[in-house]
Amino acid sequence: MKCTNDLRRGRKAISALTRTLSALLLICLFSFSFSVIASPASAQSYRFSSVSIEGNQRIEAGTILTYAGIARGQSVSAGELNDAYQRILASGLFEEVVINPRGSTLEIRVKEYPTISKINFEGNKKIKDEDLIGFIESAPRQVFNPAKAERDAATIIEAYAETGRSAARVTPRVIRRSDNRVDLVFEIFEGRKIEVQRISIVGNRAYSDRRLRRVLQSKQTGIFRALVNRDTFVEDRIEFDKQVLADFYAARGYVDFRVTGVNAELARERDTYFVTFNVQEGQQFRFGQITTISEINGVEAEEYQAALKIKPGVVYSPSLVENSIARMERLGIRQGHDFLRVEPRISRNDRDLTLDVEFVILRGPRIFVERIDIEGNTTTLDRVIRRQFDTVEGDPFNPREIRETAERIRALDFFTSADVDAREGSRPDQVVVDVDVEEKSTGTLSFGASYSTSGGIGVQVGFSERNFLGRGQRLSASVAAAADNINYNIDFVEPAFLGRDVAFGLSFSLLETDGDYALYDTTIGNFRPSLTFPVSENGRLSLSYSAGYKEMDNYTGASAVLTAESAVGGLFSSGVGYNYTYDTRRTGLNPNAGVLLSFGQDFYGLGGDSEYIKSSARAIAQTKVLNEEVTLRATLEGGALHFSSGQNSRAVDRFSGQIMRGFEPNGIGPVQSGEQLGGNFYAALKLDAEFPLGLPDEYGITAGAFYDMGAIWDVNNVAGGTPISSQGFKPRHVVGVAVIWQSPFGPLRFNFSHALQKEASDKEQQFDLTIQSEF
Template sequence: MKAGSKFLNAVSAFALSASVVASGAGVLVLASALSAEAAVIRSVQVRGAQRAGEEAVRSNLTIRPGVNFSNNDIDESVRKLYSTGYFSDVKISVSGSTLVVSVSENQLINQVVFNGNRKITDEKLQAVVQTQPLGPYNQALIDADIQRLREAYRAIGRSDVQITTQTADVGQGRVNLAFVINEGDRTKIADINFVGNQAYGDGRLKSVLITKESGPLSFLTRKDVYSEDKLRADEEALRQFYYNHGYPDFRVISSEAVLDASGNKYNISFTVEEGQRYEYGNVSVESTVQGISSQDLEGLVKTRAGNVYDAREIQKTMEAISKRVAAAGYPFARVTPRGDRNMQNHTVGVSYLVDQGERAYVERIEIRGNTRTRDYVIRREFDFSEGDAFNQEMISRAKRRLEALGYFTSVNISTSQGTSPDRVVIVVDVEDQPTGSFGIGAGYSAGGDGFLLEASIEEKNFLGRGQFIRVAVGGGLDEARSYNLSFTEPYFLGYRLAAGFDLFKSKTSSNSYYDYDEQGITLRVTAPITEDLATTFRYTYKEIEYSNDGAFGADGVPGTVDDNLSSPYISMIDNGKFVQSSISQTLTYNTLDSQTLPREGIYATITHEYAGLGGDSDFYKISGRARYFQLLSTEADLIGSIAVGAGHVVSTGDNLHVFDQFTIGGRQVRGFENDGIGPRTTDHGDALGGTTYFTASAEMTMPMPAVPEDFGLRAAVFADAGTLYGNDVPLGTSTAQGTSMNWRASVGAGIMWASPFGNIRFDYAHPVMKEDFDETQEFRFSMANQF
């Protein structure tokens, strides 16, 4: 028999023994044992592909003319054609030496619309679904889109959302697709409960969590939205809280969120095991690095025997030792803490083992999750880049820096294996959060400008570049006005130098006696010295103008120009314009555990300033302030703080001007006006300022009784004291009162609320020690908000 006849017989046998029936539910292949023999076709014929085109069908076939194929190839070709989504029915058969592919085309999507949505915009929903205009109508894809839309609504706290679809035929094989959405009510978090906690009450632990119970204002805060990711983050927050407060054995045994469908609310429960509270036992350092002894590193240890166990101190010690060893020429140095637990006296001895570590290099830094903050803003917080030596302690330091920025709700840094055993990939997962804020401050001045109000708006991650910008405007019912503009670039010229400027302009008046106008600019740059210590250099140029229109004469009544010129106060300030040009340097020490609600740590500054680089002022000033926070009761979340401040100015020329001296008041000693304390003229009672001041303050805050702690309402009681004295301003024929070191003091109470509208504080202070000529202001209100 000829070869061609054998081929035709084989094809005929295949055609008789195999056929394919395809439908939307699947593919049914009917085959006999005779089809097991492979076959060959000469051509492919496509039927029904009017919109998709024959070539699109052929490109998805695994069967080629002149190449052997079997039923498995037919099955795979059918699957591939269905997977395109363009076809509702596919049939493949063999006719002679021709493969016949018959398809029925799906309708095309003409338009995708959303109906009923109010909480999520069309644009955001469009980004969620994969069904797109000009794409095929694919029911499986649409069903998947419905699930994606449900997840989007769950993310904003609407788990009972209902979604259906509608279609409208617009002809020519096209349809409009509408997702019909019933958003339903917000899914609330009814209760958050803890099981197994003894050292801390439920209220204290709830304040640690990201997830909050639903309240009257939860629709603004959105902190009562449940998600699995937030639940995992809450578990980690609980661990860190206990690890940092003496409980190294703490475990989260389970966490469970149960949805009550009838009430559309979640009940969340954490089961924990606290373990015993431990203190540090013996602490030591063991070094195997050549040329670096253990004694050289002991001074870097933060953990001290007898102190309460704190995981943060261990981490800081590891970082400090690693940094010191790396600086000595061992970039791969590894610091491993080894614990020696004593179960009887509940102590943990810690030995820090230091070795050279294994050689590993950073292959790349991969950043994920940042939708607003730019990659380079995150990368620059690392002390290394691609190709540098890998060091785990440097990773921890970068994580702490990223968290301190305040740009992210969460920061997670992990590592994975690179392209070779000595290569490491750093994976940074972040989640952006709002970084803008607006603020309102208000007060009342009985003697000067009356009701005072200041509004400000600021953004600390401007355009995602990490830049800070602030605009503030203030004024009173009288003629008081103030304007401020500040800008900071945190990485000037690519270095860790925060450079910026402040523009300011203000106008105030004093008892209708004189007007004071000032405007100027400050240029500044801040450089870190250590993780906790930084220094700032400033140059300030200021133009000051005094005017005495309508002022009183020396005899105390509205006078003539000559009377005004003979006024002791007017002769003092010369009724004119002045220029002040100065440089200053500030050291800032900051170990606070939180910048919003510190419970532990110190914040201290000391500044010295010299004026005399041209202009009319010649002086040297030094001033400082320190505030110490301490958690007095972890169970009651009772926070105590004490603050002290002092300053002194001396003339380096002839005399000081009024605006060269210090002024203090309600900002330092509540219960008084801003410039309400210190020397004043005897004839008009105008503030002169003083050459020396001292201040002291003590405050205790606590959660408001009978109010859930996670509501953010706290009460405060405080006592303030201060004195401002001395005068180096020439007074002419007038005299000054209050130049001696007489202390003022006040006591008071306040309410602080971390509200959805911002951090609101209201204080009432009553002066218990004051002079007759002091200006008082018993009520003070302020507010700042994130957006």
């Protein structure tokens, strides 16, 4: 029994020893195998005394060796050989690359990409070949690269997406030719435009969907969708619309407004989108306390506080704060305080929904403008862009002025894009201002047609260039002809005369009438140079000289006054004048209201045949009410002629146009023998209201109501004959309604009017239609 147990214990010991030895043997074998496998890879190296290159036809062998980065006699590892392979392949010149070490010789075999013989586009109709070729990187006589061709296809797809054809597909195809050449063909499926069927806004309470849709660049599908491109769905345009909405609300005091999301759902037919903007308006805030403090010795806060125009209770707007800061910093510059900065500190009062603004005057960092670099202007001269800067090289750097300059450059409307940035200069206290612009077309050739019930059908041909010869000058010329008249106009404006903020203008016009709509023929010519310059923040003054010629002849009527005036013949006039304009429609405290005031006089008698004074005045006030749905406008205007030295006015001098609705041109005023004479004085008050009709916005149809009151009176020529009626001030009163259609062919206005008070000799016009188009 004991022997049996010993035998069992011995067998167990032997079995355990056997397992241990087996494990040790496996470990040794694994370690040996690992060392055998790993050691050569880490230790193997190559040294080549020669390099053999095969397969290259256009690419020089030296170029391939340069990409490889291996020199003769250099010791390289297998990993370095792989790096050389990757570098040659990454050059984009070769379709295949093989590296094979054979003893002391390194063999490199390559297969070159073919050369592009020509590039064709197939299937494109909406974008022309010459436009597509400008989008892509590939070009004839270049090496064909499949990756580049795929990028080109993606670029073309993006170009179609920007036109609303987001379903476009582009496939690059290669046609093999002899001598390792290929034709690259882009097969294009343009697809249909995907339109925006409906734009909805969710979460808006202060402003209606209709009002908000008017500020968006995206538009809903209209009845003339083929003529309007903004009703197509473009993703980048949606992003722009989000910012437009934010700016719209911020300008009206909604500081918490945000767009929480935009949903663009594709219709089941996959041909239209339904776009929904989800917004949170928040509360409207107004200005609370407006204070100014100064942290600069010698700068009195009270003086800068007095320069502010915003007052407590006004609806808060970031632009008003920016304008106030700019006004205070300009005051600091005039007083010689360089590096003066104004920092607004805003405190929020949720209880009364006001924002207190504290303007802090402090000393900014001492940084100077080293230079201004301008790039991208191929047509526009550098000086046209530089004169938009109030800053020159060596001046203190003011970031706010640079931002304002960028806005002025964009406002020129000479460039598709204009970026103005500042970067560190050659020293930490200097900056370089970079201006990068991209030119766009600034000239137009227009052909127009018009129709009016009084003048019949007319045609117009015009040329206009807003950046003449790249000098920022404006040049326009037009010829308009109707059934009984022809009108020539040429205008030229140099906006920066002698490098100053002075506009020099030249104007020439010639009007000739001859036809069935008048009882006499006229020839009226005028040449007028002028200088216009600012005299205040909102005021501009224009000084001018005028030389004119007026003739009326071939009178066939019965009026003794007109007979005598026609017998005078042609008269020359020469005089000087001025005109002052005050306009707050863009710079006022209320973005929805503004006024335009204008007053001018011309003094004739500096030579010529006539001696008289012509005065004119106009005042326009406009505002939007009922959440900006209704536009109210009031216009008051008038004019006066005063002849001296015993001279009398003539019909070609007197006021006789359509000063108010409801009557034909030259349809009111003094009359003799049934014929209108015009008058030395006129005055008119026009009250307008424009409002939506509830029709879809895409129709572009709104309505209006108006009330006009006015008169033309006084004729100082008392030639013999029948008495002159309606000599005194006898105002006419007219009420009416209008339908306004922003058609694809131009604005159409249908006026339906009724005279509440008129004279027996007046020529009433109960319906008036005006059409004007450019194509």
